[in-house]
Amino acid sequence: xxxxxxxxxxxxxxxxxxxxxxxxxxxxxxxxxxxxxxxxxxxxxxxxxxxxxxxxxxxxxxxxxxxxxxxxxxxxxxxxxxxxxx
Numbered sequence: 001x002x003x004x005x006x007x008x009x010x011x012x013x014x015x016x017x018x019x020x021x022x023x024x025x026x027x028x029x030x031x032x033x034x035x036x037x038x039x040x041x042x043x044x045x046x047x048x049x050x051x052x053x054x055x056x057x058x059x060x061x062x063x064x065x066x067x068x069x070x071x072x073x074x075x076x077x078x079x080x081x082x083x084x085x086x
Contacts, residue, residue: 005018005020010083012059013085014058014084015056015058016056016057017055017056018054019053019054021051021053022049022050024073026047026048027048028046028047028053028073029042029045029073030045030072032057033069033070034065034068035066035068043055043056043069064084066081067081067084068080068081
């Protein structure tokens with residue numbers, strides 16, 4: 001199973017870090033979407049071995065507001081909310 005932690009800090013300005021753990025090797029995708037569902041960033045799109053990882057997101061060029069980030073690994077997909085406040 002994929003262990004998924006929240007980003008820190010949240011709310012954030014202008015950057016945040018998402019920590020996650022992968023139980024089995026495989027393709028991992030971590031993408032960020034605006035509230036309308038448009039993808040605004042792809043943070044991870046690569047094969048990972050089992051283990052713990054973190055991904056840093058710099059959002060200085062985006063507007064304040066609610067964003068969603070989705071982690072997909074194998075057949076598991078989890079989505080969480082984060083708030084950018086400028």
